[in-house]
Amino acid sequence: QTPEKYLKEMLDSILAQTYGKWEVCIADGSPKGKSLEKILKRYSEKDSRIHYRILGENLGISGNTNAAMDMAKGDYIVLADHDATLTPDALYELAKAVNKDQDNDVIYSDEDKLDMDGGALFEPHFKPDFNIDLLTSTNYICHLFAVKRELVEKVGKFDHEFDGAQDYDFIFR
Numbered sequence: 001q002t003p004e005k006y007l008k009e010m011l012d013s014i015l016a017q018t019y020g021k022w023e024v025c026i027a028d029g030s031p032k033g034k035s036l037e038k039i040l041k042r043y044s045e046k047d048s049r050i051h052y053r054i055l056g057e058n059l060g061i062s063g064n065t066n067a068a069m070d071m072a073k074g075d076y077i078v079l080a081d082h083d084a085t086l087t088p089d090a091l092y093e094l095a096k097a098v099n100k101d102q103d104n105d106v107i108y109s110d111e112d113k114l115d116m117d118g119g120a121l122f123e124p125h126f127k128p129d130f131n132i133d134l135l136t137s138t139n140y141i142c143h144l145f146a147v148k149r150e151l152v153e154k155v156g157k158f159d160h161e162f163d164g165a166q167d168y169d170f171i172f173r
Contacts, residue, residue, distance in 0.1 A: 001030045004039060006083035011043050011050065013085040019092035023074060024050045027067035029058040062158035062166045069157055076107075078146045079167070085114065086144070094146050106171075107146040139168040 014024055028035045040052040051071050059067065069077055078094065080086065090109070097107050112124045127140050134140060145167070155173040162169040 001034060002036065002082040004036065007036060007039060009085050010080070010083060013088075014050075014091075015043075015047060016088050017086065017091045018088050019095050021095070022049060022078075022091055023072065025068045025071035026050075026052040027055055027059075027064045027071070028052060029055045029060075029064035029067075031058060032056050060160050060163045062160040062163050065166070066157040069152065072149070075149055076146045077149055077152060078144065080143050080145075084143060090144060094144070098146075105148045105151045108141045109144040111143055135171070139165070139171065141171055142167065 011024065014022065026040060028037065028040065030036060035054045035056075037052070037054050040050075040054075044050045044052060053067060053071060055064065055067060058064065065079070076094070076098065078091070093109070094107055098104055108127065110124065110126050113122055114120070115122060125140075125142075128134065155170070158166040158170055160166075
């Protein structure tokens with residue numbers, strides 16, 4: 001039940017990407033009769049790279065995310081929250097990192113928060129290079145997070161037993 005305003009802002013930020021080789025896969029786990037299909041359909045008609053599936057029920061964050069990952073066809077899966085907005089160069093920078101080192105299995109970025117009006121940034125989160133000791137005490141990776149599809153197939157998708165910390169569990173695996 002993502003508020004429409006945030007869903008539109010997220011999709012608009014993806015449509016504004018300077019890098020064009022992407023697809024959006026959304027699994028709408030809103031309760032039956034409360035889906036955002038009208039908006040999702042409009043966006044998918046506007047751009048064929050936007051795909052969605054109405055689940056008809058909330059499968060939990062892991063189940064909903066897994067359903068979206070099942071739709072994805074790319075070599076990398078990029079996870080972002082339903083209310084995230086991306087800078088116009090976000091996917092370009094991910095592609096640049098992949099092209100620089102084909103052995104990158106996982107890529108993550110710094111992040112910041114926008115105020116409720118979407119005008120001011122506050123609380124930047126500048127993340128360190130990979131640090132296993134720090135990671136065992138806090139999930140500093142979060143979003144934007146990209147993972148090679150082969151790695152997802154190897155370690156498995158999200159586990160519903162860890163809903164709320166599903167990404168943390170996944171990163172450890």
